[in-house]
Amino acid sequence: MAEHNSLDELRAYHFSRKKRSAAIIAITAAALFATFTATLMVGNYTIPWNEVFAVLFGGGSPADRQIVMDIRLPRLLCCCLVGAALSLSGLAMQSLFKNPMASPSILGISSGAAFGASLAISFGAGAAVMGTYSVPFMAFAFCFVTMGIVYLIARTKYGVATVTLLLAGVAVGAFFNGLVSLMQYIADEDTLAAIVYWTMGSFNKCVWDSFYLAAVPILLGIAVILFRSRELNLISAGEEQAANMGVNVKRTRILIILGTSLCVGGSVAISGTIGFVGLIVPHIFRMLVGPSHKLLIPLCVFGGAAFMMGIDTISKAAFSVSVPVGILTSLLGAPFFVYVMKTKKKEMWE
C-alpha cells in the first residue's frame, strides 16, 4: 500500500481519488445511456438502434415513432425515475439508520402508500378530487400521512431519536400492512386482484402523464438527498460525531426523511410497491466503491435507473406476458446480490 509522506504526495493522492471517482461516475452514466438505448430497441417488436435515434431526433416511420414515443419512452423514463428514487432512498435510509437492513420501506412509507392505493381501488377514495388518478394520488398522499404519523410518534420533548424513529416506522408499517390485508380479505375478486397486482409493482400502465406525475416529487427528493451527501457521510460515521463536526443533525435527518418520502411517494404512485431494489442496489455499489456518499449517490441514481430498466425489459421480453417487475427484482436481484457479496474484497458493515 502506497504511503503519502509529503504534502505533494497527499495532494497527488487526493486528485487521483477525484479522477477515479469521476471515471466511475462517467462509466456508470455511460452504462445507463447504453441500457436506455438498448431497452428502447427491445420489446415484442424490435426496432434497430439507428431507427430509435431517428425517432428520438424527430424522424423515423410513423409506426416506430408511435411505439418509441408513446409506449416505450414514457415507460422507460418512469423506470429510470423509480429505479433511481428507490435506490437512493435505500442508500439514505441505510446510512441514516446505520442499518444494513434499512430500505425505503423501513419507515412504513411503502405500507402507508399501499393502504392509500387499496382505499382508492376498493372504495374509489380520492376519485372526487383526482378522478382517474385517484390511486397514485392516494398512494402519494398516504406516504406523507405515514411519515407524519411516524414522526409524531417518535417525537419527545428531548427531540427525535433515530432508533425511536426506526421502531415507530416498523410499528406503523406493520399496522398499515395489517389494514391492507384486511382490505384484501373483505374485497371482491376483481378488487382483490387489482390490489395484489398493484402491490407487486409494474410499469405496464405508465404513460407520459405518469412520468409527469412522478418526475416533480422524485427529482425534488433526489436533489434534497444529493445536496446532503457530505452530511450523510458524517452521520453514517455517528450522529454525535457529526454534530461535533458542525452538522445540524436534526435538520439533516428531517430533510433526508422528506427527500426519501418524496422519492418513495413519487415511485409508488406510478409503479406500485417494488421491493428489494432499495435494499440491494446501494449494497452492491457500497461493496464495489466504498462508503463515500459523494460517489454512492450518483452511482445509485444511475445504477438504480439502469437496473430497473433492465429488469423491466426482461419482464417484457422474456415472457409471453409482462411479469410484474416486483417479482423479477427479487428473483434476479437476489442471486446477483449474493454473487457480489461473496466476491467482495472488503466487509462494508462493522
Next chain:
Amino acid sequence: MKVDINGVKFSYASNDVLKGITFGAEAGEILGILGQNGCGKTTLLKCMNTTLSPSGGCVMVDDSCVQEMSKKDIAKKMAFVTQTTGVTFPFSVYETVMMGRYSRIDTLGHETDRDIRAVYEAMSETEIIGFADRYIDELSGGERRRVMIARALAQEPEILLLDEPTLHLDINHQFDLMELIRSLAATRNMLIVLVTHDIILAARYCDRVIIMSGGEIAAAGTVRETINRENLKRIFKVEADVNEDDRFGLSVTIVGRAGNSGTAYLSGEKTTAVPEVSVRKHIQKGLRHPSDRHDNKI
C-alpha cells in the same frame, strides 16, 4: 482566546447532573477534569460544545455565547473527540480526517488546497500520514484514537475537548498520546480540556485540574493544589502517596481504598476482610511535569 463557563447547569429529568459549574481557561493550557463515574464530567464537555443544551448558565468563548452560535461556527471554535472510536462504515483514514473540514468547506463540498494542507498537517502531527489509504477498521485502538484526534485537528479548532483519550490504550500508548496532547497545546496554542479517570497521567500532563463530585466542583487549581492526599481521600476515597519526583514531577501512587478494606475471594471461598491490596502504578516513562505556570483562575 479564553473560555468562561458561567454557572452551567444540566438535568436529565429530575436528576441534576451539573449544579452550576463555573470556571475559566485560556489558550495553550491543558485542563484536566477528574471525578468519579457519574459526577458529570462528560456532560460538562457536551454542554461546552452544545451537544447537550444547558438548562442554566452559559459557555462563553471570547465573549461570544456558544449556545447562540451555529453548529458550524462552534465546530470552527472547538472540536470534540468522544470516547468511542467505533465505525459503522470503513472509510479510509484520509476520508475520515477530511470529514473534519466539514465546517470550513463551501456548501457544494469542494475541497481546496487549504483543506488538503490542513488534513496533511493534522495527519503529520498525529503521525498517521502513512495511513492515508488504509481503512479505519483495519487500525489498532491507538491508531484509531490518533485518527479521531487528527480529524478534530483538521477542524482547526482553538479548543480541543477530549473525553477519556487514553481509554483502552496500553501504558505506552497512553504516554505517547499524552505527549502528543502536550505538544499540540504548545505548538497550536490550543486550550485542551480532557476528561480522564487517570489521576497519574493528569498529575503528569495537565496544567490545571478540576475535580468534580456530584455535579459540582469539589477542587480546582493547579495540579499541586488539587492532586494531594487530602483531596484524593475526600473525593475518591483512596489512600495515595503524592510526592515530588526529580525526574517526572508530581508522582502519584494509589495505595488502596481509604477506610476498612472490603472482602476478598480466595480459592472460591469468601473470606473475612483482608489487608488492602496495594494498587501501585509507577510511572516509568515521561517527561518532567511542566511547571505550574498558571495561577489559579478557577
